[in-house]
Amino acid sequence: MKNLKQIPFLRVFIVAAHDLIMAGVAFQISILARYEIIGYPQEIFFLWPGTLSFVLICSITFWKLGLYRGIWHYASITDLLSITKAVTFSILLFIPLMFLVTRLESFPRSALFFLFPLLIIFLSTPRLLYRIIKDRNFENIFEKNYNKRTQVLMVGADNESERFIREANRPGSSPYRVIGIIDSSLNNIGRDIRGVRVWGKLIDLEKVILKLNSKNLSPQKIILSNSKIDPDKLNTLLEISQKLGLTVSKLPKITELFHADTSDKLNLPIYSTLQPLALEDLLQRPQQILNNDKINSIFNGQKIFISGAGGTIGSEIVRQIINLNPSAICILDNNEFALYKIETEINEIYPNLNKLVILADIRNTKVINRIFNNFKPDIVFHAAALKHVTLVEQNPTEAILTNILGTKNIANAAKKSSCKIMVFISSDKAVYPSSVMGQTKRIAESYCQSLALSSLNETSNTSFVIVRFGNVLGSTGSVVPLFQRQIALGGPITVTHPDATRYFMTSKEAVRLVLHASTIQENEEYLNKIFILDMGEPIRIQDLARQLIRMEGLEPDKDIKIVFTGLRRGEKIHESLFYDEEILLETQIAGIKQAKLFVPDLYEIDTNVENLKNLSESGKTNDAIELLNNMIHEYTKPLK
Numbered sequence: 001m002k003n004l005k006q007i008p009f010l011r012v013f014i015v016a017a018h019d020l021i022m023a024g025v026a027f028q029i030s031i032l033a034r035y036e037i038i039g040y041p042q043e044i045f046f047l048w049p050g051t052l053s054f055v056l057i058c059s060i061t062f063w064k065l066g067l068y069r070g071i072w073h074y075a076s077i078t079d080l081l082s083i084t085k086a087v088t089f090s091i092l093l094f095i096p097l098m099f100l101v102t103r104l105e106s107f108p109r110s111a112l113f114f115l116f117p118l119l120i121i122f123l124s125t126p127r128l129l130y131r132i133i134k135d136r137n138f139e140n141i142f143e144k145n146y147n148k149r150t151q152v153l154m155v156g157a158d159n160e161s162e163r164f165i166r167e168a169n170r171p172g173s174s175p176y177r178v179i180g181i182i183d184s185s186l187n188n189i190g191r192d193i194r195g196v197r198v199w200g201k202l203i204d205l206e207k208v209i210l211k212l213n214s215k216n217l218s219p220q221k222i223i224l225s226n227s228k229i230d231p232d233k234l235n236t237l238l239e240i241s242q243k244l245g246l247t248v249s250k251l252p253k254i255t256e257l258f259h260a261d262t263s264d265k266l267n268l269p270i271y272s273t274l275q276p277l278a279l280e281d282l283l284q285r286p287q288q289i290l291n292n293d294k295i296n297s298i299f300n301g302q303k304i305f306i307s308g309a310g311g312t313i314g315s316e317i318v319r320q321i322i323n324l325n326p327s328a329i330c331i332l333d334n335n336e337f338a339l340y341k342i343e344t345e346i347n348e349i350y351p352n353l354n355k356l357v358i359l360a361d362i363r364n365t366k367v368i369n370r371i372f373n374n375f376k377p378d379i380v381f382h383a384a385a386l387k388h389v390t391l392v393e394q395n396p397t398e399a400i401l402t403n404i405l406g407t408k409n410i411a412n413a414a415k416k417s418s419c420k421i422m423v424f425i426s427s428d429k430a431v432y433p434s435s436v437m438g439q440t441k442r443i444a445e446s447y448c449q450s451l452a453l454s455s456l457n458e459t460s461n462t463s464f465v466i467v468r469f470g471n472v473l474g475s476t477g478s479v480v481p482l483f484q485r486q487i488a489l490g491g492p493i494t495v496t497h498p499d500a501t502r503y504f505m506t507s508k509e510a511v512r513l514v515l516h517a518s519t520i521q522e523n524e525e526y527l528n529k530i531f532i533l534d535m536g537e538p539i540r541i542q543d544l545a546r547q548l549i550r551m552e553g554l555e556p557d558k559d560i561k562i563v564f565t566g567l568r569r570g571e572k573i574h575e576s577l578f579y580d581e582e583i584l585l586e587t588q589i590a591g592i593k594q595a596k597l598f599v600p601d602l603y604e605i606d607t608n609v610e611n612l613k614n615l616s617e618s619g620k621t622n623d624a625i626e627l628l629n630n631m632i633h634e635y636t637k638p639l640k
Helices: 008-037 048-064 077-102 111-135 159-169 202-214 231-244 254-258 263-267 279-283 292-299 312-324 336-349 365-375 389-394 396-416 436-454 479-488 507-517 541-551 602-617 621-634
Strands: 150-155 176-182 196-200 221-224 247-250 303-307 328-333 355-359 379-382 421-425 463-468 493-495 529-533 562-564 592-596
Touching: 008 048, 008 111, 048 077, 077 111, 150 159, 150 202, 159 176, 176 202, 196 202, 202 231, 231 247, 231 541, 292 312, 292 507, 303 312, 303 365, 312 328, 312 336, 312 379, 312 507, 328 336, 328 365, 336 355, 365 396, 379 396, 389 396, 389 436, 396 421, 396 436, 396 602, 396 621, 421 436, 421 507, 436 463, 436 602, 436 621, 463 507, 479 493, 479 541, 493 541, 507 529, 507 592, 541 562, 602 621
Parallel strands: 150 176, 150 221, 176 196, 221 247, 303 328, 303 379, 328 355, 379 421, 421 463, 463 529, 493 562
Antiparallel strands: 529 592
C-alpha cells in the first residue's frame, strides 16, 4: 500500500478535513460560550444548520485562498496572515448568507466576536506547533516580505530553499525576493513554502515564467538549492535560462560553509553566499557510500610518499592525505613552482606536520632509491607522469623515460623498502592506446602487474594497486581551462571533432576513490587486476563547450563560435576505460570495478624496458617507438 505522503490528493484532503473540523468546532464553541456568558446554557449542535452553513462557506474560502497549499513543515507568519484573511472572508460571507435564509433570527450575533479569534487560533496553532517541533526553533516562524528586490525562482522545494526564502524575507539588506519554486516532485506542485508557490517541474519553466509575467512578476535569476539535478536537466535549465536572459546561481553545500576559510562565513546570511554555477555541476552523479573508517585506519600514523605532488591529482592526494593524520609525508615533483604552491598550502593548514619536500626527477634511479632508503614510506602514491597527448607525441622518448622508467624506479624502490602499498595512477588512454602517452601508461601498468605477480614467492609484502580513470575536470592542460581562456578572448572555441567524447571526473571525487582503492586488501585474487573508477557516461566535448559558453551568459554559435579543427596526432574520437577482453567485476567498494588483462613475465618486460631506456637515452626515437609498438601488441593479448 502506498504511503499517504506519496499521494498529494490525500495529503491535501487530510489538511482540508482538519481545517473544516476546526471550523465546525470553533463555531459550536463560540455559540455555546456566548450562551454560557449571556443567556442560558444550550445543548451542543442546537444551531446545527448554522454550523453546516459556516463549514460549507469555509470549505470554499479556505480553498480559494490557498489555505491547503501551505507545507506545515515551513509554516510561518505568512501562513498566519493567510489564515486570518480566510477566516475574515468566511465570517463576512456567512453573515449575509444567514441573513438571507433566516434573517439572523435565533442567531446570537455576538458569538462572531468569539468565533473570529478562536478559529484563527484553532487553525494556526497546529501548524506552528508542527513547525516548532520539527525545527526545535521558535524564531524560524517569523518573517516579512519586502518588494523592490531582484525577483528570483528557486529550483528545489527543500530545507535549503526554505532557509533562503526565510532569510531573504527578513528585514534588512537582502537583495532578493523569491516569487516561485520549481521542483521535481509532483507532491509539492501547487503547494506553498512561506507563501511562495511551487509552480511546476523544470520542464514547465517557460510556462511558469509566462504565468508569473501575467501576474506582473518578472524573475531575473534562478537559484539552485542542493536538490540533485541530473546533467541533462541541468543542460535544459541552462538553455532555457540563456534563452530567457536569466542568470543561474546555486546555494553552497553546508559542508562548504563549514570548511570555509573563516568561521565568520558561517554567520553570513545564505543569500550572501550564492555561488556561480560550476562546470562540475554538469557531472552530478550519485555519490557512493564509502567506508571512511577504513580509510582513517589505513593512513592514520603512516608515512606517505607522493610523486607528482604539484600536479592536479598529486596535489589533491596531498590535500586529502594530510587530513588523515599521517605521521609524515614526503612530496616530490620536478616542477619547482608547483612544489612550492603545494608546500605553502600544507604550511597554511598544518604548519607542524612532519614533511619532506623534494625537488627531483623520478627518472633518476639513484635519487629515488636514496629517498626511499632515508624516508622509508609505508604508502606510496605515484602520480607523476607526462600526460599531454600532443606534447608527448612530439617528445616520445621523454614520455618513455618518465612514464615507464620513472614508474619502474618508484615501483622497485617501494618493493625494495617493503612499503605496504604502492598506488599507481593510470589513465583511460592506456586502453587501446593510439598515442605514445597511452602506450607508456599501458606498459607502466604491465610492469606493476608483473612486479606484483613476481612477489608471490618472495618476502616482500608490498601491495601494488593500479587505478585507471579518465580526464580530470579542470586539470592542467585539459580542455576546460583552454575553453575558458578562449571564451574570455571572445572565441572561437576550438573542438577537435563534433562527436568526440571523454570521461570526466572531478579531482576530489577521483582521489577519494583512489584512496579507497588503496584499502582493498592485496591477495592473489587482485594481483594482476586493474581497478577502474566508475566515471558515469562519457561527455561530448562539443556539449561541454556549449555549456561553458552558457554559464557565462552567452549564446553558443552567436556570441561565441565553435570551430572544429580535426583530430590531432594520437587523439581518438572516443576513449575506453577497459579492453573488450577485460571482464569488469565488482569490488568490495562501490564506485570501483576491477579488470584483468594479460600480464607479461617480469624478466621479459624488464628487459624490454631497459632496451627502451637505452634507445631513448641514445636518441634513437624511431627504434624506441617500434619497440614500444611491439610491446603494446604483445601485452594486450586476450586472456586464455
